[in-house]
Amino acid sequence: MEKFHSESIGATNVENLQFNVPIRRMRRTLLGTVPVESPLYSFHPVTRFFSLILLGVAPLFIDTPELNVLWIMLILLLMIYGRVDMSRLKIYVPLIFTVALFMFSIAILLPGEDPTYIPFKFMGITIYYQRIFWALVSYVRVMALLFGSIQYFLTNRETDMLVSLQTLKVPFPVTYFVGLSIRGADMFMQDMKTIREAERARGLDEGSLAFKDRAKLYAMYMIPLFTLAIRRADEIGNALFVRGYTFAGEVLGGGKRTSTVMNLYQFKVRDTFLCALQVGLFVTMAILQLKFSQFRIDHSPLNAYFLSILT
C-alpha cells in the first residue's frame, strides 16, 4: 500500500500518523479541483486563510484603479503558481460582464446632480466623468475582491478553512457551524440540480419559457428545496446525536477535544513569516489609506490623464 505523499496534503507529519491513503492526482476544492502537488498545499491552512484576508479584503482600501489591476494580476499569478486550471475562470466571465453592465449602467443612467461634474458626450449621451470614473474604480475593486475570493475557494477545501479557524482558536461549535453551512449550501445546490434534471426528464424545456414563466418556475423550486432542507436538517441532527456531538462541544469525562485533522498539518517557520508578512501588509495598507489617504483617486495617473483631456 502506498503512503500518502506528505506534500500532497501539505502536512509533513501525515506519515507519522500512518494512515494508508493512496496518492491522488486531483483534489476537489470548494470551487473546483486542483492538483494535489500544488505548491500552495505546502503552506499551512492559516497562511492560506490570511491570503484570503489580504487578497480579498485589502482592495477595499484602494481607490487607485491601476493598483487594483496590479492586485488582480498578482492574484492571477498566485493562481498560476498554485497550478490552478486557468480555463476554469471562464465560468466567471458572465459574472464579470454582468457586474460591469450593472455598475456602468447606473453611472450613466442615474448619475445624480453635482455642479462639479464634468460632462462629455458619447454616442449622443451625456456622461459625467466623475461618475463614470468612480464606477471604474468600484468595478476594478469589486473584481479584485472577487478574484481574491475565487483564488482562495478554488484552491482550498472546507477542511482547510476549518483547520485555519481552529488554529486561530475559534471555538469548535463555531467552526463546525461554518462547515455545516458550507455543506448545506452545497447540498442545496445539488438538490436544485436534481429537481431541474427531474423536470427536464419530464419534458420541460426552460428555453421555451417566457421570462415571467421562468421566474415563476424558480419560485416554485423553493417549496421542495426548503422541504428537503428541513428534512436534511433533521437527519443531520440525528446523525450528530448518534455520534455524541453536543452543542457546547464537550467530551466524555470533561477533557479536551482532540482534532485529528489539525494534527495532519504542521505550522512551519515560513508559515509564521508569511502570516506576519500578510498581516503586516494588510495593516500597513489600512493605515496608508485610512490615515494618509495614499490610495485615493487623485493618485491615479489614468484619472490625471483623462482630466487633462476633458478640462
Place this chain on the structure above:
Amino acid sequence: MAPIIVLNNLFWQYEGQEDFALREICLKIEESSFTSIIGPNEAGKTTLVSCIRGLIPRSYHGILRGSIEVLGKNIADKTELELAKEIGFVFADPEAQFTAMTVLEELAFGMENIGFSLNEIKERLEWVTEMTNIQDLLDKSPFEISGGQKQRITIASMLALKPKIFILDEPTSMLDPLGKDQIINILTTLKEQEAMTLIVVEHNIEQIAPLSDQIVLMADGKVLKSDSPQDFFCDIEPLERLGIAVPHITSFASNLLDLGLYEPPLPLTIEQAIGPCRLILEQRGRE
C-alpha cells in the same frame, strides 16, 4: 447469557399521530448476540431501534410508556455521550448521516466527541478502515463515492467507537447487490470476530437469517414472534401471509416437510440443506 437490552411493555406514540407506533413491546436481547428485526413496512422496526438508541424520546416528541433498559440502566438516565459510546447506530440513507467533508474527518468525528486521544483515534482508524476496506477513501469527500462505499463509511464511523451495541437500520436498502454483499460480509466479520451485540433491521432475510441468533418479527407496532432462526422458520405460512420473503432454501425444505420428505429443523443456507437432501435422495434410491 444475560440480557443487555430489556424492553418492558413499551408503548410509543408520535406527536400528532392517532395510533401508537409501538404497542406492548416486551423484548430481551442477549449480550453479544445477533438479532434481526424483520417485518412489513410501517411495522415499527425503525421506531423500535430508535427507542433502543435513545433517539426516542430525545429527538422526537410523543408519548412513551413502559421502560427501556440498556446495560442495566434506564435509557432516560444515560447522557448523550454515554449513549454514543455504548450504542452505535447506522441509518438506512448513508448520505443523510455525513457530518464532515472528508472520510477521515467523518470517521474521527465521533471519536473526537467521545474524547479519545489522538493515538487512540489513530489506532482505531487503522483497525476500522481495514475492517471495512476503506483505506483508499480517507482523503475523499464522502459525497463523491459509491453508495456501497458510503454505507461502509457510516458503519466504520460507528464501529470506530467500538460500541457494546451496534444497531443497523436497513443498512443495505439503498445499495446495489455488490454493495449489499459487502455490508453482509462486514456483519459476518463482526459476528465472528467482535463481541458486539448486533441488531439489524433488514428486509434481506436470505442473507441475514444465517447470521442471526434471534429473529424478531414485527407488524402493526407489535412483536409477533421472537425466536431462534430454526424455530422462527418452523412455520413459514404466517410469514408469507405478511409478505415476508422467507429464504428460498427454507421455503423449499418447508415444502418437502409438508410432503413428509424432510425432517425439522429447516435449513437457512444451502450448506445446511445438503446433508438432509442427500439423505432423502439415498433413502429414495434404496426404495
